[in-house]
Amino acid sequence: MFHIDTLETEGLGNRSYLVGGARAAVVVDPPRDVDRVIAAAARRGVRIVAVAETHVHNDYVTGGLELARLTGARYLVPAGALVDFARVAVADGDVEEIEAGLGLRAVATPGHTPHHTSYVLEEDGRAVAAFTGGSLLLGGVGRPDLVEPRLTDRLARAQHASVHRLATELDDEVAVLPTHGFGSFCSAGQSGGGHDTIGAAKATNPALLKDVETFVAELLEGLDDVPAYYAHMGPANSAGPAPMDLTAPERADAGEIARRLAAGEWVVDLRDRRAYAQGHVAGSLNIEVAGQLATYLAWLIPWGKPVTLLAETADEITRAQRELARVGIDRPAAAAVGSPIDWAGDGVPLADFPRATFADLAAARERGAQPVVLDVRRDAERSQGWIEGSVHVPVHQVHQRLDEVPAGTVWVHCAGGMRAAIAASVLDAAGREVVAVDDGYAAAVAAGLTLATPAQH
Structure with a gap:
């Protein structure tokens, strides 16, 4: 048997x-x-x-x-x-x-x-x-x-x-x-x-x-x-890959995190996107450990660039380290456990940005606002239809195409919210005003937003 x-x-x-x-x-x-x-x-x-x-x-x-x-x-x-x-x-x-x-x-x-x-x-x-x-x-x-x-x-x-x-x-x-x-x-x-x-x-x-x-x-x-x-x-x-090394990375304090950000290294906050939006270290990026961390971090990061991981618990750091090693990001440069207040240091203000729904976006347009709507879905998703007037840059290209995002407050959306949060963090780190649309794409129609299709363009 x-x-x-x-x-x-x-x-x-x-x-x-x-x-x-x-x-x-x-x-x-x-x-x-x-x-x-x-x-x-x-x-x-x-x-x-x-x-x-x-x-x-x-x-x-x-x-x-x-x-x-x-x-x-x-x-x-x-x-x-x-x-x-x-x-x-x-x-x-x-x-x-x-x-x-x-x-x-x-x-x-x-x-x-x-x-x-x-x-x-x-x-x-x-x-x-x-x-x-x-x-x-x-x-x-x-x-x-x-x-x-x-x-x-x-x-x-x-x-x-x-x-x-x-x-x-x-x-x-x-x-x-x-x-x-x-x-x-x-x-x-x-x-x-x-x-x-x-x-x-x-x-x-x-x-x-x-x-x-x-x-x-x-x-x-x-x-x-x-x-x-x-x-x-x-x-x-x-x-012939080397054995996986899961020994704990070097622990970083607030000063070390600031130095790494100043050097242009990537600091990735692994917390839930809702918690990140409420308060985070300025310049850090958000990819949830509970999402497709390995796929999206490995896709976005310039290969070989040092990465520091931030999480609430040591277990989350360990989980992230294992997932990243599966795609060849073998050793985080450093890691820190705690809260964003700990990571930013005494007296350093946290950054934040609002979250919204497609209904909120529709309401903003009805009030006469003209927000930049950034669609960060993949090309294949976009080809099935999009919100009229939106700009398209796939999430994995946002950090390389920041100059293509028009001036103004940027409302970022994807199909469910996870990738929008990643892109919003990239834009926020670059100094842009952002709103992360944390909503399912199907809700766009129910909110009254006009959708366009390839046949119309």
Whole structure:
């Protein structure tokens, strides 16, 4: 009898899997914080005999090399992947025995990357689950544009062929267990859900319902923005990541925080956006630890710039440090715990700005005010419609395009409030008057705001 344990990395929209039997197990696409994997194996009472990568990941730093070193496991990496470390080069059809009657068979599924490989779990020679990495996802596929622009069309076609191969070769009841697609920017289109089977994918997955030309055209047209830090993930994984270092960072007092701000370093306040708006250290930025901290901080920050973390508790600093290390921001320059009064120092006034709803924005316009409305959603979201008269700068570009934001009080909105708070903090740090719209975008219509669509412009 086999077991499959799922390890979720929610902030990045990824899943890893511990797969095995009574005594031994394989780990597929492990996260960088391998202590979670080792703990899961210990709970099962199994020995990790192999670690399998479906591809060289572009969205996070893998823990595969370190996990293999710590456990003595065989490290399985697709043969076509160019890496700088010793590994077991896996080719199409190779089988890794986990224990008697249980094995993992490699299936070449290029598309997300040229070397992408899925793994099919076989019990007594019968396929029972497919670990599809960034190939066949739940409701979509992995995006084909993260490797090299000149390969994108070719990889999109390969992606179509690969998912059809899986659907053809595997029985309908085989479980589909991808790595990406649960909010990950590595997925193309809307990929989510809890679980799937080959049979369900045949009935619902666009890649299996459309001819190759239609599929490729729609896939490429629907590709979303690529987080800037992705450019650093592939090289880090190819080189062989260092072990994660979660020792406590240097503690900063108010004077140290002021010095770091004056030096142009980033100071990030991890508190809830509502608390931040009420009072914060002038010049600090706000990315909630409870939100997608790793994605948005890594996307915004100039790569390699020192970052100091501010939080109410040491546990929040520890959580943030773990999340950031997953995307290669290994060591915060410093950290401070307490309140904004502690971080600013005696007699130093705190900065603040108001929060509002779309109804408040509508009311301001009705009073004759002419606020600057800044939409910080991504291009793909904006293309579906926008508030008439709004300016568009995606949140990950605001710090680089401040001069494009017109003069005046800026009302910042996104789709729900989190990204608006990030952008508002960037504008506030730059000395702009801001109002953070902390509201769901659907409320804009109910508030009476006029929405525009591409057909009207």
